[in-house]
Amino acid sequence: MSNSVPMTVEGHRRLQEELKTLIRVERPKVVQDIAEARSHGDLSENAEYDAAKERQGFVEGRIQELNDKIARAQVIDPATIKSDKIVFGATVTVFDVDTEKEATYQIVGEDEADIKHGKISITSPVGKALIGHQVDEEVRIVVPSGVRVYEITRISYT
Known part of the structure; x- marks a missing residue:
């Protein structure tokens, strides 16, 4: 899986911070x-040991995942x-024709999405x-x- 992962500067910084932590x-x-947990003796019935090993698996898996994403980051x-x-990266203001409400979204990478x-x-x-759309266009x-x-009522790149 060598395809690049688009992300904003901010999203890239957050992934690097998480990796560092x-x-x-x-x-x-x-x-x-x-x-x-090992020092407490018998590992076969040691819930602390099992929990710590499970956490270790999660931590190591996430480190690998982050290293991969950072390496492929665009x-x-x-x-x-x-x-x-x-x-990508645009901040877009849209007017919902049905609800007559306005909403603003920034288009970001998958790891940065936060509605x-x-x-x-x-x-x-x-x-x-x-x-690919422009201001004043209608999108279904x-x-x-x-x-x-x-x-689409406004597009900005800030």
Whole structure:
């Protein structure tokens, strides 16, 4: 799986921070927990040991996953983009024709998506549908709850 993973500068920084914490804090702690649980004797009935080994598996798996994503990262700084079309990193304001409500989303990488903070993944139905469109265009998006019709009112790259 060598395809690149698009992410914003901020998303890349957060993954690096998480990796640093896992390597410097979580990994040594779990090794210490395993050693302590081992010192309690019989490992066959030692729930602390089992829990620590399970946590170690999770930590090591996440470290591998983060190393892979960081290695394949295609870091994009939205501030450097000059486009009148919606591309990765764009902050888009849309008007929902049915509900007559406005919403603003930034199109980001999968690991950065957080709908509570208005960040949607480029691979989500809404993210995919918005790509390539311009201000004043109407976009029909098939979502799990039906079809949404959005009018694009603003595009910015900040």
